[in-house]
Amino acid sequence: MKLVVIGNGMVGQRFLEQLVARANGGSTQVTVLCEEPRPAYDRVQLTSFFSGKSAADLNVVPAGFFEQPGMTLRLDDKAVAIDRERKLVRSAGGAELPYDKLVLATGSNPFVPPLPGKDRPDCFVYRTIEDLEAIRAAAARARVGTVVGGGLLGLEAAKALKDLGLETHVVEFAPRLMTVQLDDSGGRLLRRKIEALGVTVHASKNTKEIAGGAERRHKMVFVDGTALETDLIVFSAGIRPRDDLARAAGLAVGERGGIVVDNHCRTSDLDIYAVGECALWNGRIYGLVAPGYQMAEVAARHVAGEGDAQFLGADMSTKLKLMGVDVASIGDAHGATLNALNYIYTDESAGVYKKLVISGDRKYLLGAILVGDADEYGSLLQMALNPLPLPEHPEDLILPAREGAKKGLGVDLLPASAAICTCNGVSKGGICDAIAAGCASLGALKKATKASTTCGGCGPLVKQILDCELKKRGVDVKNHLCEHFDYSRQELFHLIRVGKLMSFDAVIAQHGRGRGCDICKPALASIFASCWNEMILKPRHAPLQDTNDHFLANLQKNGTYSIIPRVPGGEIAPEKLIVLGEVARKYGLYTKITGAQRIDLLGARVEQLPLIWKDLVDAGFESGHAYGKALRTVKSCVGNTWCRYGVQDSVAMAIGIENRYRGIRSPHKMKVAVSGCTRECAEAQGKDVGVIATEKGWNLYVCGNGGVKPRHADLLATDLDDRTLIRFIDRFLMFYIRTGDRLQRTATWLENLEGGIDYARKVVCEDSLGIGAELEADMQKLVDTYECEWKKAIDDPEIMKRFRHFVNSDRPDANVVFVTERGQIRPARPEEREEAAATT
Amino acid sequence: MSEWVAVCRLQDIVPNTGVCALVGERQIAVFRLDDDSVYALDNRDPFSGASVLARGIVGDLKGERVVASPVYKQHFSLSTGQCLEDPGVRVAVFPAHIDGDTVLVQA
Numbered sequence: 001m002k003l004v005v006i007g008n009g010m011v012g013q014r015f016l017e018q019l020v021a022r023a024n025g026g027s028t029q030v031t032v033l034c035e036e037p038r039p040a041y042d043r044v045q046l047t048s049f050f051s052g053k054s055a056a057d058l059n060v061v062p063a064g065f066f067e068q069p070g071m072t073l074r075l076d077d078k079a080v081a082i083d084r085e086r087k088l089v090r091s092a093g094g095a096e097l098p099y100d101k102l103v104l105a106t107g108s109n110p111f112v113p114p115l116p117g118k119d120r121p122d123c124f125v126y127r128t129i130e131d132l133e134a135i136r137a138a139a140a141r142a143r144v145g146t147v148v149g150g151g152l153l154g155l156e157a158a159k160a161l162k163d164l165g166l167e168t169h170v171v172e173f174a175p176r177l178m179t180v181q182l183d184d185s186g187g188r189l190l191r192r193k194i195e196a197l198g199v200t201v202h203a204s205k206n207t208k209e210i211a212g213g214a215e216r217r218h219k220m221v222f223v224d225g226t227a228l229e230t231d232l233i234v235f236s237a238g239i240r241p242r243d244d245l246a247r248a249a250g251l252a253v254g255e256r257g258g259i260v261v262d263n264h265c266r267t268s269d270l271d272i273y274a275v276g277e278c279a280l281w282n283g284r285i286y287g288l289v290a291p292g293y294q295m296a297e298v299a300a301r302h303v304a305g306e307g308d309a310q311f312l313g314a315d316m317s318t319k320l321k322l323m324g325v326d327v328a329s330i331g332d333a334h335g336a337t338l339n340a341l342n343y344i345y346t347d348e349s350a351g352v353y354k355k356l357v358i359s360g361d362r363k364y365l366l367g368a369i370l371v372g373d374a375d376e377y378g379s380l381l382q383m384a385l386n387p388l389p390l391p392e393h394p395e396d397l398i399l400p401a402r403e404g405a406k407k408g409l410g411v412d413l414l415p416a417s418a419a420i421c422t423c424n425g426v427s428k429g430g431i432c433d434a435i436a437a438g439c440a441s442l443g444a445l446k447k448a449t450k451a452s453t454t455c456g457g458c459g460p461l462v463k464q465i466l467d468c469e470l471k472k473r474g475v476d477v478k479n480h481l482c483e484h485f486d487y488s489r490q491e492l493f494h495l496i497r498v499g500k501l502m503s504f505d506a507v508i509a510q511h512g513r514g515r516g517c518d519i520c521k522p523a524l525a526s527i528f529a530s531c532w533n534e535m536i537l538k539p540r541h542a543p544l545q546d547t548n549d550h551f552l553a554n555l556q557k558n559g560t561y562s563i564i565p566r567v568p569g570g571e572i573a574p575e576k577l578i579v580l581g582e583v584a585r586k587y588g589l590y591t592k593i594t595g596a597q598r599i600d601l602l603g604a605r606v607e608q609l610p611l612i613w614k615d616l617v618d619a620g621f622e623s624g625h626a627y628g629k630a631l632r633t634v635k636s637c638v639g640n641t642w643c644r645y646g647v648q649d650s651v652a653m654a655i656g657i658e659n660r661y662r663g664i665r666s667p668h669k670m671k672v673a674v675s676g677c678t679r680e681c682a683e684a685q686g687k688d689v690g691v692i693a694t695e696k697g698w699n700l701y702v703c704g705n706g707g708v709k710p711r712h713a714d715l716l717a718t719d720l721d722d723r724t725l726i727r728f729i730d731r732f733l734m735f736y737i738r739t740g741d742r743l744q745r746t747a748t749w750l751e752n753l754e755g756g757i758d759y760a761r762k763v764v765c766e767d768s769l770g771i772g773a774e775l776e777a778d779m780q781k782l783v784d785t786y787e788c789e790w791k792k793a794i795d796d797p798e799i800m801k802r803f804r805h806f807v808n809s810d811r812p813d814a815n816v817v818f819v820t821e822r823g824q825i826r827p828a829r830p831e832e833r834e835e836a837a838a839t840t
Numbered sequence: 841m842s843e844w845v846a847v848c849r850l851q852d853i854v855p856n857t858g859v860c861a862l863v864g865e866r867q868i869a870v871f872r873l874d875d876d877s878v879y880a881l882d883n884r885d886p887f888s889g890a891s892v893l894a895r896g897i898v899g900d901l902k903g904e905r906v907v908a909s910p911v912y913k914q915h916f917s918l919s920t921g922q923c924l925e926d927p928g929v930r931v932a933v934f935p936a937h938i939d940g941d942t943v944l945v946q947a
Contacts, residue, residue: 483902515873517899518908518915543856547895547910555910559890805891807848807859807870815867815884815891830889 004099005032006079011276011292012105013040018300035078047156050163051715082249108239108277117210122232126157139164142231149237150177155322157234168199175204181329186369189353193325241278254280263310265299273299290422319377326374331367331384345398354398378461411464423454435469443751463754482519485512489742503540522546523742529665530737533785537799548627558827562602564626569636569654570597579619590824596633607804613790622788631670634658639676646676648693667740685713688746698725705747714757731764734775844944858894863947869894879918880936880945885909
């Protein structure tokens with residue numbers, strides 16, 4: 001069978017994936033026409049393009065997808081005509097593509113009101129990555145930006161303009177923002193919150209024309225006689241289905257646009273399907289991705305021969321975060337159902353508005369509006385969709401928790417058919433199946449089911465189902481450290497801190513059993529260091545340390561150690577560079593520049609370590625803690641001191657951060673970087689903590705990682721001043737140190753943190769747990785009690801006694817043999833070692 | 841027949857750690873636990889070939905006293921030298937005892 005798909009947006013791509021999942025054998029030849037220069041990307045997250053994500057980050061096509069046999073993707077090639085008689089599609093590139101079945105996934109166009117002046121330069125729409133690139137280029141020469149349209153997408157665009165550093169205005173025709181989703185009170189509160197963030201909202205404004213401005217590039221003239229001057233304009237006043245191809249081919253289209261489809265997503269020509277925003281089902285256009293995905297699945301199943309697959313409408317509930325403000329709208333939010341009753345809760349001081357719409361018989365939830373706090377979205381949505389009976393006091397669902405009042409709903413009550421992740425069409429049953437198949441963590445579930453990977457709104461609900469199911473199965477949900485402790489690292493941290501326990505013996509006597517092992521001993525040593533910051537080689541701590549910490553150096557495969565002195569921010573004066581070279585030459589060490597802007601000296605025997613460090617400490621070097629689960633380095637670019645593009649002094653900030661957090665022990669190693677501008681030469685978004693300079697201050701990213709499983713860091717906060725930046729890093733690191741699992745990097749920690757980055761942001765930036773001051777004080781204590789471990793060690797004869805290979809001889813370890821390669825030493829291979837032994 | 845050799849004083853070994861002693865040309869890891877029992881094993885880690893077992897962390901697993909190799913973390917029984925992760929691997933063990941404050945190894 002020959003199948004042609006026009007359009008490779010999110011819905012078109014979902015169709016293909018659903019089809020491939022069902023295709024048996026490679027008998028179907030699929031050709032995909034995509035007018036854009038790149039395959040499908042996440043348009044929902046388009047705005048994140050301005051807060052650091054690249055086009056590659058937004059890609060949604062699985063690796064190798066279009067390399068599958070029978071699959072052809074024609075990028076940059078637009079369909080220009082459908083010849084239904086000959087059953088072929090003509091492309092702008094001159095191709096004639098015959099089809100047995102054709103799928104239209106052409107999406108929508110932004111609606112641009114027919115105003116005089118709408119085609120002036122620097123007037124944009126907001127749909128493709130190319131649109132965003134053009135907006136970014138124009139923003140560089142602009143000071144004021146205006147969005148026409150105060151709906152969901154318009155506010156997203158406003159956030160983008162704000163991120164680009166523009167004075168931002170939103171012009172809305174209706175009296176309130178987000179007319180479709182919110183009521184007057186909700187809209188008013190949202191407006192107040194958004195204005196507090198520095199975006200000016202002009203409601204009830206009907207634009208008459210756009211002309212040349214006096215101060216700025218354009219002047220928007222409104223019908224009421226007022227005007228607004230602006231440098232660039234983004235139109236985001238709704239969408240229009242792209243039905244021109246279908247229309248020209250004579251397919252049935254709606255009066256106000258949209259390709260008419262039946263319940264199988266077939267158009268009036270039964271060999272042609274339409275899915276997503278271009279399709280008109282039952283008189284409706286669905287402008288959200290989740291219903292589009294549902295249509296894609298229905299069409300794919302129908303094409304694959306499952307005749308019973310039907311689309312029967314979709315839920316339009318949404319939850320989103322607009323400039324940090326949570327907004328959610330569920331079901332019949334406006335109370336349009338006959339006899340519907342409302343419950344309303346407003347807290348103007350906290351900026352929270354919540355409304356429940358329930359049925360006249362008080363039995364079921366029909367809809368809801370949440371502004372400022374949308375934590376209950378998941379449970380309310382389930383309650384409305386399924387529908388589940390309301391609790392005795394429905395108001396408790398939105399009121400702040402009272403003593404004894406149980407909030408939300410038990411996930412156990414949900415039927416298997418309950419849609420949990422509407423973005424990816426994952427039901428509770430699907431999640432339970434994955435758990436039954438062995439997924440035992442949120443991360444594993446996300447990977448297996450795709451649940452909570454698009455908007456993330458259902459994350460907390462998925463976690464609740466996971467916990468509930470595991471409990472039911474009698475599965476140990478425990479994450480006990482090892483056989484000696486029935487506690488997780490986080491619990492032990494708490495016990496040690498609250499009980500003021502300072503030695504392994506005390507902790508195992510009170511909370512554990514046995515003699516301990518190589519898992520719990522270093523873990524507890526790290527907790528002691530994080531809590532009390534005693535020298536790690538004190539006699540009571542030394543036996544707990546892994547060999548790297550025990551000898552304050554990194555063990556290599558042949559039993560020798562490597563030495564990495566601290567070079568804060570990667571800045572090093574020539575004199576100190578020469579010292580490193582001289583020390584390496586004196587002791588015959590192999591030298592290499594590390595990936596973290598430091599210099600590694602390898603091949604030191606255990607008895608040489610004190611001698612080498614004596615020389616290094618005398619020259620002013622400090623321990624670099626490369627051996628510890630601790631802060632490694634703070635990488636930096638040269639910043640605005642030298643660089644033509646730099647906007648802040650990234651080197652000074654990096655040195656400041658490195659000197660602040662040096663030596664602090666954590667669940668795993670921590671890497672940090674500071675970039676002096678958005679070109680990001682320090683690769684901060686691949687670090688546990690990444691700082692990127694902006695015109696106004698610093699953007700703070702967290703939980704990135706390179707290594708085995710690279711992870712792009714998440715943006716935690718923007719445009720921070722120096723002091724706030726350090727305060728937030730203090731809180732973030734201490735929060736991680738307290739709650740992380742043993743050997744859990746921040747990236748995995750975040751993926752398993754219930755509520756994810758939003759929760760972390762609440763704790764760190766909004767101090768939702770009220771522990772901000774405590775975290776800062778704990779961190780300050782660690783900073784104040786820092787001492788260079790090597791400086792301490794070489795002054796302590798008891799510690800120095802351990803730095804010899806034999807307890808009863810001064811001979812070196814004869815088993816350590818080096819050979820020369822490229823002018824430096826390297827460990828001898830086993831056969832070379834035998835050879836050396838035979839000749840001596 | 842090998843004989844008892846004094847390798848160090850008891851206070852030369854921090855409780856719950858090991859040291860390496862040179863006996864003839866042989867490297868022997870000697871461990872002292874906090875109940876003042878001592879154990880002696882071949883110092884060579886069979887998995888990496890490095891002479892480092894004396895630098896491992898000691899403890900117990902299911903009641904068996906063990907040292908964990910500092911290189912790849914396999915566990916070796918202090919009393920038998922048996923590797924817990926690999927039944928085919930065992931390191932040599934030597935009798936050890938304390939006489940007064942002297943640690944002796946028979947090798």
